[in-house]
Amino acid sequence: MLQAMSNYRRVRVPGGTYFFTVNLLERRRRLLVEHIDILRMAFRVTQGRLPFENIAVVVLPDHLHCVWRLPEGDDDYSNRWSQIKSQFSRRLELDEYRSKLRSKKRERGVWQRRFWEHSIVDADDLNHHVNYVYINPLKHGYVTKVCDWPYSSFHRDVRRGIYPEDWAG
Numbered sequence: 573m574l575q576a577m578s579n580y581r582r583v584r585v586p587g588g589t590y591f592f593t594v595n596l597l598e599r600r601r602r603l604l605v606e607h608i609d610i611l612r613m614a615f616r617v618t619q620g621r622l623p624f625e626n627i628a629v630v631v632l633p634d635h636l637h638c639v640w641r642l643p644e645g646d647d648d649y650s651n652r653w654s655q656i657k658s659q660f661s662r663r664l665e666l667d668e669y670r671s672k673l674r675s676k677k678r679e680r681g682v683w684q685r686r687f688w689e690h691s692i693v694d695a696d697d698l699n700h701h702v703n704y705v706y707i708n709p710l711k712h713g714y715v716t717k718v719c720d721w722p723y724s725s726f727h728r729d730v731r732r733g734i735y736p737e738d739w740a741g
Contacts, residue, residue, distance in 0.1 A: 582689060584647040589627070589692040591701040594653065595635040595684045602633035603682065605723055607664060611636075614659035622652050627698075628705040631723035632712060637705045639698070649689065657683045707740050 596603055604611055611631060619626070625641040642649060661682040692698045706729075709721035718726055718740045729735045 582650070583691040585691050586647045587642055587644040588647060589639065589641045589698060590649055591690040591692060591704075592638045592640065592649070592653070593635060593688040594638075594657075595687075597682060597684050599634045603664065604631050604636060605633045607660070608723055610663045611656075611660050613663075614656045617659050618652055618655040621655065622648070624649075624652060626725065628702040628729070629725045630705045630708050630721070632709060632714065637708055639692070639701050639705060653687055703740075706735070710740060 608631060615626070615629075623643055627639040627641055629638045630636065640649065640652075664682065690701070692701060706718055706724060706726045709715050709724065710718055715721045717738070718724075719730070719737050726735060726739075730737050730739075
């Protein structure tokens with residue numbers, strides 16, 4: 573019996589602002605914080621090739637959340653994520669479990685293939701999603717104060733005067 577391929581419909585708004593959730597395949601691993609410098613480099617390299625504004629980001633051990641704004645006329649966030657994932661994965665030791673299918677396709681077993689995105693519709697939606705990004709380490713119990721989580725653009729926004737350091741905890 574043949575299985576139908578999933579048909580993912582993504583909202584594409586040229587020059588749009590998007591919220592993303594991107595997960596490791598093995599959620600018990602802590603690769604993202606253990607290799608934060610590699611992840612940061614993957615973002616920088618990708619932004620150099622395919623620019624985007626990183627409005628907010630938080631990196632947790634097994635997943636990350638971002639809010640991006642793409643350049644005017646550009647809606648290709650999928651290629652950006654593909655490049656970030658690839659840049660990160662290629663620099664890690666090959667020690668993860670890979671299914672037969674992933675091995676056959678010469679794919680790493682680092683990231684979930686898909687990601688979740690939401691097209692930001694207005695200023696309230698943007699504010700809600702940026703707040704969600706920043707509160708996520710608190711929500712997951714990694715810290716008792718948002719300012720104590722080191723892998724977040726929250727600190728940049730505190731320096732810019734957008735958030736008080738004691739916000740949400």
